[in-house]
Amino acid sequence: MQSVQEPILLLHSLGEGHPGITAAIAEYCAEAASLCLEDQGHVPGVKMGVVGAHALSCVLQWKSGDARKVLSWDQENATECGASVIAILVIDHLTGFKVIERAQKGDRVDYWLGKADNDDEPPFLREGRLEVSGIRRGDESIVKKRVRAKLQRLKLSSSSIKAFVVVVEFGTPMSQVQES
Amino acid sequence: MNAVKQIHRHAMEFADQAFIAKLQGDLGKAVELTRKAFELECKAAQLVTNDLDLEPTRSVLHRSAASFAMNCGELRQAERLVAQGLAGNPPEDIAEELRDLLDQVHFSRHMSLRGLTLEPEEFQFSMTGDAVGPGIANSNLFLQRYQDVERLVYRTGERVRKEPFREGGPRKKASTGGFDLYVTVPRAASFAVSIRIAVGTNAWLDGMSPGAQLIDELMTCLELFSSSDEVHLNERIPEPAYFRNFVGLARKIAPDGQQVKAVGFTTFREQRERRVLLTKPAAEAMAVPQIAVEEEPEERVVIRGTLKYADALKEEGEIRLLDEKGGIHKVLVPEGMLADIVRPSFDKAVILTGMRRGPIIRLLDIEEAEE
Numbered sequence: 001m002q003s004v005q006e007p008i009l010l011l012h013s014l015g016e017g018h019p020g021i022t023a024a025i026a027e028y029c030a031e032a033a034s035l036c037l038e039d040q041g042h043v044p045g046v047k048m049g050v051v052g053a054h055a056l057s058c059v060l061q062w063k064s065g066d067a068r069k070v071l072s073w074d075q076e077n078a079t080e081c082g083a084s085v086i087a088i089l090v091i092d093h094l095t096g097f098k099v100i101e102r103a104q105k106g107d108r109v110d111y112w113l114g115k116a117d118n119d120d121e122p123p124f125l126r127e128g129r130l131e132v133s134g135i136r137r138g139d140e141s142i143v144k145k146r147v148r149a150k151l152q153r154l155k156l157s158s159s160s161i162k163a164f165v166v167v168v169e170f171g172t173p174m175s176q177v178q179e180s
Numbered sequence: 181m182n183a184v185k186q187i188h189r190h191a192m193e194f195a196d197q198a199f200i201a202k203l204q205g206d207l208g209k210a211v212e213l214t215r216k217a218f219e220l221e222c223k224a225a226q227l228v229t230n231d232l233d234l235e236p237t238r239s240v241l242h243r244s245a246a247s248f249a250m251n252c253g254e255l256r257q258a259e260r261l262v263a264q265g266l267a268g269n270p271p272e273d274i275a276e277e278l279r280d281l282l283d284q285v286h287f288s289r290h291m292s293l294r295g296l297t298l299e300p301e302e303f304q305f306s307m308t309g310d311a312v313g314p315g316i317a318n319s320n321l322f323l324q325r326y327q328d329v330e331r332l333v334y335r336t337g338e339r340v341r342k343e344p345f346r347e348g349g350p351r352k353k354a355s356t357g358g359f360d361l362y363v364t365v366p367r368a369a370s371f372a373v374s375i376r377i378a379v380g381t382n383a384w385l386d387g388m389s390p391g392a393q394l395i396d397e398l399m400t401c402l403e404l405f406s407s408s409d410e411v412h413l414n415e416r417i418p419e420p421a422y423f424r425n426f427v428g429l430a431r432k433i434a435p436d437g438q439q440v441k442a443v444g445f446t447t448f449r450e451q452r453e454r455r456v457l458l459t460k461p462a463a464e465a466m467a468v469p470q471i472a473v474e475e476e477p478e479e480r481v482v483i484r485g486t487l488k489y490a491d492a493l494k495e496e497g498e499i500r501l502l503d504e505k506g507g508i509h510k511v512l513v514p515e516g517m518l519a520d521i522v523r524p525s526f527d528k529a530v531i532l533t534g535m536r537r538g539p540i541i542r543l544l545d546i547e548e549a550e551e
Contacts, residue, residue, distance in 0.1 A: 025196040
């Protein structure tokens with residue numbers, strides 16, 4: 001039987017095809033993700049399972065790191081920024097949604113999603129919302145609890161646009177995706 | 181459309197660079213880059229301002245420009261941009277964001293002193309949200325926060341005087357430098373009061389007014405808490421008990437995201453206002469640091485119940501929680517949390533978060549639950 005090829009998520013490709021992600025933030029977040037993964041003993045090519053509303057097994061690839069960067073990152077920011085890269089790439093792969101806008105403080109989500117940007121069309125047509133959270137190392141119950149907390153937070157929003165919650169855990173690594 | 185998109189993308193590049201600069205602790209650069217983002221986004225918004233049907237582009241650009249304006253302190257510009265955005269036909273969710281932003285603009289205006297004179301030993305404490313109106317606020321929500329602000333001031337006084345952390349017992353006036361707190365009548369500015377630190381004869385620092393120094397220290401620490409800068413806050417408050425106590429109290433003062441949406445502190449120094457704004461709900465704010473543990477694995481637990489027992493005599497404080505099914509849980513409280521964070525919730529319904537190892541839970545966080 002022929003095996004199904006696992007998709008490869010290139011962490012350093014985040015800047016491509018997402019109109020709401022600039023090159024600067026893409027590079028910064030990709031560096032954070034590689035730091036979080038390497039900090040947990042992973043090397044490029046590690047497999048990651050996606051569970052929840054969508055199931056997927058994929059391979060994470062990144063440009064291997066520079067040890068000095070470990071010192072320059074605040075751990076909490078690194079985890080959140082690193083989780084963002086993986087979450088955006090996972091949702092892009094599963095749904096085709098792209099980030100069209102980074103949410104402002106108080107929006108109760110982290111990113112607004114839409115379909116691929118066409119230069120002739122007006123931007124910002126919001127078709128999805130993305131809420132991301134990162135956990136450096138934790139078991140399944142911690143991941144589930146974080147997902148529940150994020151879904152709870154989304155209830156405070158008045159928006160009826162479809163929302164995705166992605167919690168990324170770097171220790172395994174694994175991602176849990178839920179829709180609201 | 182392409183011109184608008186290009187200008188917007190340039191604005192976003194500056195905004196993202198500002199975001200990175202802020203994460204790297206370079207606040208000066210972050211402000212400079214945000215201003216560039218504001219100027220460009222303003223330009224993009226003005227290009228579409230007369231095209232009322234170009235939605236959601238029109239309202240998103242106005243909202244985005246207004247948000248940058250606010251971050252640059254250009255409150256009047258922010259107000260104007262929000263009004264322009266609302267004057268079109270924004271989709272409901274973006275209209276709601278514009279209204280939220282307007283609330284923030286108004287709250288920032290209320291945080292400003294507007295002719296009110298604050299002495300160096302005074303600061304203004306203000307809050308806004310669904311349970312707060314002009315000059316009126318839910319008394320529980322206000323009083324709880326006011327009392328926690330008081331605790332924070334007294335603890336800061338004890339810390340700056342290098343007193344060992346007082347885990348229990350009454351506060352000794354001398355250990356804070358002999359000061360008392362005074363509060364003004366509330367003002368109709370969202371809801372604001374001025375708090376004065378009146379120092380007695382036993383002043384404890386030479387030169388500058390000790391009350392003013394204490395307030396400056398408090399503002400700096402709140403600023404670091406607000407920006408989730410745990411590293412620098414910990415450098416400033418290296419003693420673990422004081423650090424846990426500060427973070428625990430600041431979390432209690434922080435907004436809940438709905439009834440209280442923002443909490444502000446304002447001082448006046450050298451003809452300039454200094455403001456610290458807490459907007460992150462407590463649940464998302466900096467966490468109370470956990471004591472490092474080893475050996476057996478722990479399980480994170482969240483229990484709803486009533487606090488019924490406390491023992492402050494042991495090295496590590498101990499409380500008992502009666503859960504809704506009648507079960508009793510023994511909870512150890514790390515140093516720095518019993519007197520100010522836990523004790524105000526005795527005999528009240530609470531939601532307790534902790535790490536369980538065997539029969540014992542070690543407290544991480546506690547918040548009062550709605551009855």
